[in-house]
Amino acid sequence: MAIALPEQGLIALRKSVSRRQLYSNLFAIVGLISILVALVVLVALIIHLLSQGLTSIDWQFLTSPASSDAEEAGVFIALVGSGLVMLVTTTLAVPVGIAAGIYLEEYARKGWLADLIEINVTNLAGVPSIVYGLLALGLFKYALNLGESIITAGLTLALLVLPVVIVTTREAMRAIPSSLREAAYALGASKWRMVKDHILPYSMGSILTGIIIGLSRAIGETAPLVTIGALTFITFLPDSPIQPTFPFISFSWLLSPFTVLPIQMFSWVSRPDLAFEAKAAAAGAVLLALTLLMNGFASFLRYRLRKGIKW
Amino acid sequence: MNAQPSPPTSDLEYRWGRNFQEKAIEAMLFLAAFLAVAVTASIMVILVTESVGLFQTVSIVEFLTGTEWAPMFEPPTYGILPLVCGTLMTSLIALIVAIPMGTLSAMYLSEFASLRAREWIKPSLEILAGIPTVVYGYFALLFVTPLLQKILPSLPGFNMLSPGIVMGIMIIPLVASISEDAMRSVPRELREGSYAAGATRFQTALKVVFPAAISGISSSYILSVSRAVGETMIVAIAAGLQPIITFNPLEPAATITAFIVQVSLGDLPHGSTAYQTIFAAGLVLALMTLVFNIFGHFLSKRYRENY
Numbered sequence: 115m116a117i118a119l120p121e122q123g124l125i126a127l128r129k130s131v132s133r134r135q136l137y138s139n140l141f142a143i144v145g146l147i148s149i150l151v152a153l154v155v156l157v158a159l160i161i162h163l164l165s166q167g168l169t170s171i172d173w174q175f176l177t178s179p180a181s182s183d184a185e186e187a188g189v190f191i192a193l194v195g196s197g198l199v200m201l202v203t204t205t206l207a208v209p210v211g212i213a214a215g216i217y218l219e220e221y222a223r224k225g226w227l228a229d230l231i232e233i234n235v236t237n238l239a240g241v242p243s244i245v246y247g248l249l250a251l252g253l254f255k256y257a258l259n260l261g262e263s264i265i266t267a268g269l270t271l272a273l274l275v276l277p278v279v280i281v282t283t284r285e286a287m288r289a290i291p292s293s294l295r296e297a298a299y300a301l302g303a304s305k306w307r308m309v310k311d312h313i314l315p316y317s318m319g320s321i322l323t324g325i326i327i328g329l330s331r332a333i334g335e336t337a338p339l340v341t342i343g344a345l346t347f348i349t350f351l352p353d354s355p356i357q358p359t360f361p362f363i364s365f366s367w368l369l370s371p372f373t374v375l376p377i378q379m380f381s382w383v384s385r386p387d388l389a390f391e392a393k394a395a396a397a398g399a400v401l402l403a404l405t406l407l408m409n410g411f412a413s414f415l416r417y418r419l420r421k422g423i424k425w
Numbered sequence: 426m427n428a429q430p431s432p433p434t435s436d437l438e439y440r441w442g443r444n445f446q447e448k449a450i451e452a453m454l455f456l457a458a459f460l461a462v463a464v465t466a467s468i469m470v471i472l473v474t475e476s477v478g479l480f481q482t483v484s485i486v487e488f489l490t491g492t493e494w495a496p497m498f499e500p501p502t503y504g505i506l507p508l509v510c511g512t513l514m515t516s517l518i519a520l521i522v523a524i525p526m527g528t529l530s531a532m533y534l535s536e537f538a539s540l541r542a543r544e545w546i547k548p549s550l551e552i553l554a555g556i557p558t559v560v561y562g563y564f565a566l567l568f569v570t571p572l573l574q575k576i577l578p579s580l581p582g583f584n585m586l587s588p589g590i591v592m593g594i595m596i597i598p599l600v601a602s603i604s605e606d607a608m609r610s611v612p613r614e615l616r617e618g619s620y621a622a623g624a625t626r627f628q629t630a631l632k633v634v635f636p637a638a639i640s641g642i643s644s645s646y647i648l649s650v651s652r653a654v655g656e657t658m659i660v661a662i663a664a665g666l667q668p669i670i671t672f673n674p675l676e677p678a679a680t681i682t683a684f685i686v687q688v689s690l691g692d693l694p695h696g697s698t699a700y701q702t703i704f705a706a707g708l709v710l711a712l713m714t715l716v717f718n719i720f721g722h723f724l725s726k727r728y729r730e731n732y
Contacts, residue, residue: 131623138627145533148526149546155594156553162568163560213457221451222458234461240648240718241711242655244682245468247689248707252471256695273464280461304443306450327555334557337657337682341689341703376559383563383662391567398560409555413548 163402167395175396180348180378187393189400191348192378195264196333196404198352198367199374202268203332207275208325212314214276215283215321220309239277246274247341255342262343264352265368270338275328282324286317319419323412330408334401336376348373375401472711476704478696479503488705494668494684496702503702505709507668511678512710515589515660516653518674522593523649527600528642534601535608536630547602554598562662565591570663583665583677592659596649603648607641608634640724647721651714657682681710 178188218235222228250270260266290313298308352370375397382394480488483503491504530550534543570587574580611634619629635642665677666687679687685703693700 134625134628138625141627141630142533142537145529145537148529149533149550152526152530152553152594152597153549156549156556158568159556159560159564162564166567210457210460213454214461217451217454217458221454231458231461234465236722237715237718238461238464240651240714240721241468242651242657242682242714244655244657244685245472245707245711245714248475248685248704249464249468249471251689252475252704253467257471276461276464280458304447306447330555334559336557336559337661337686340686343689343693376557379563380559380658380662383559383566394563395567398557398563401557402560405555405557406552409552 160402163395163399166392167397167399170392170396171399175393176400180373180381187382187390189375189378189397192373192375192397193400194352195348195372196374198264199267199271199372200329200333202265202368203271203275204325204329206268206272207279207328210272211276211279211325212283212321215280215287216309216314218280219284219287220305220313235277235280238273239281242337243274243335244337244341246270247338249273250338250342261369262371263369264372266342267339267344267372267374268368270342271332271335274335274338275325275332278328278331279321279325282328283317283321286320286324287313289320290316319415323415323419326408326412326415330405330412333374333408334376334405336380339374339377340380344371344373344377375404468711472704472708476701476708479698479701479705482698492670494679496698501698503705505681505706507670508679508681508684508706509709510670510672511585511660511664511668512654512680512682512713514672514674514678515585515592515656515664515680516650518586518589519592519596519653519656520646520650522590523596523600523653524646526593527597527645527649528604530597530601531604531608531642532630532635535605536626536634550598550601553595556595558595558656558658559662561591561595562588562659565659565663577675580675581665581677583663584675585660585664585678586674588659588663589674591663592653592656595656595659596652599652600645600649603645604638604642607638607645610641611637644721644724647717647724651717651721654717655682655710655714657686661686681706685710 174186175188176193177190178186179191180189181187214231214235218228218231222231247270250266250273254260254266254269255262260269294312294316295308298312303311348371352367352372379394379397379401382390382397385391483491488503488505490506491502492506493502493504494507495502534546538546565588566582569591570580570582570584573584573587580586608630615633615637616629619633624632660680661683664680664683666679666683667677668679668684669676671678684706688699688703691699693703
């Protein structure tokens, strides 16, 4: 500095700097504390669930049907139901979502139609899940007469997951540099060939991550399924999809009544009985483990992909 | 890659076939994308057609301004205000928790945390957003409420405070991740200019980065409002189901979503009054979230164009 500061001024300046630095550090601590509070709640939730429910989780709990006797009640039927509903959801939402994503990212020309679709996708992502339940109640259960069945539940959750799949597909495809597209065109590939042989394989990993995250949300979804009237006492398995007699594959399970894990948990939470509270915690712990495993797998996949891709 | 067609087929025919295939595929992809529009349209159509019967027995004005909600009693009253009040109260509590904590977390992650810390903290916070809401409901009813009762002994078992707080914790990652993205997309030069002028990280975060990212941050707030308004299981389990107009968070209340769940649990014949009321309630809910969503996306679009 050209002009030497008088001694007094220098001290005042140093004081002001160290005071402002102190504020800055204090603020950082406040920020860190707010993150820690959230994480402490997360830990408290997990510990509470495990401490209440862990004693109930054993082989018998996982392989028994629901029962009005708390001692014997288990989650087997609910686990099978969750699996089958997820199967329907995945089969419907994944191809349709990817196709929609491809159209919006690679095909759609700028214009009112593309804008209209885009606005609708973002809006659907924000529609409360219970509204999907009302749609399912009016449309699938009554208008299409599908009843309180696995197919109704699968369709409902597929609609719920659809925006997630569309958005991740688009993001994954947007990350691919356009030089790759031009290279494919230069070799004479048609648009669909270019998408099918290049864009889709390159973005598949990221799309898969998004699908898993979407499904992990769907598996814990309760409200839309309660709305279609799925909170019933079910103690039998749906028909097996594989039959011993010709034609060996049966689709009658699609129309059977069902229960899923979060609904089973909800019905146990709403009972005033203490013994069922433990069962609810146990079901919650199983559900939490499932969603955390799916999320963890998705994070792992994302981490691996980020390391692997270098455009 | 494509084997050329055998000599008798002309090149023109080959091209025609290929063009046809291309067009057919494009049409199928378009149909998939257009499904989004169809779903939105059918949501609106179903909500309106299934609830329209109700508005023959009660006028829309009475429905929207009535202060008593007792559709199952004799004589039935259909004023949705108590449900709207419960919804807004629980959402307000959630936002009082989520907005400051989410914003502070986002500021810390974006302006203070080291790269390594961020790599660990972000996915851990995301776990909170992935927990099923029925688990949160259980947690609110059987952990948070008893905990609060130790501080406030007069707190009833069902109240708005506990589910509101839990809902707020659930929404923190939503606020934090959108706000952090907005703050991180503020150009580096702005920060460096501020540091060069002698500002600390705190001053830069508060007076340079935050205002520059304000539209993205406010869009995260609005999206979290719509998330809180539509949240169902936490309030259905822990807030009680009495539709009363009250502004006291220590009292139980019913939200729009909790009412829909409560009615769905019972016998619900197609076309009955109970059936019509949940669609009318759903219509109000859908319109409320629609307004917030459009507003939020409008704001986030604007900030994307800024830099």
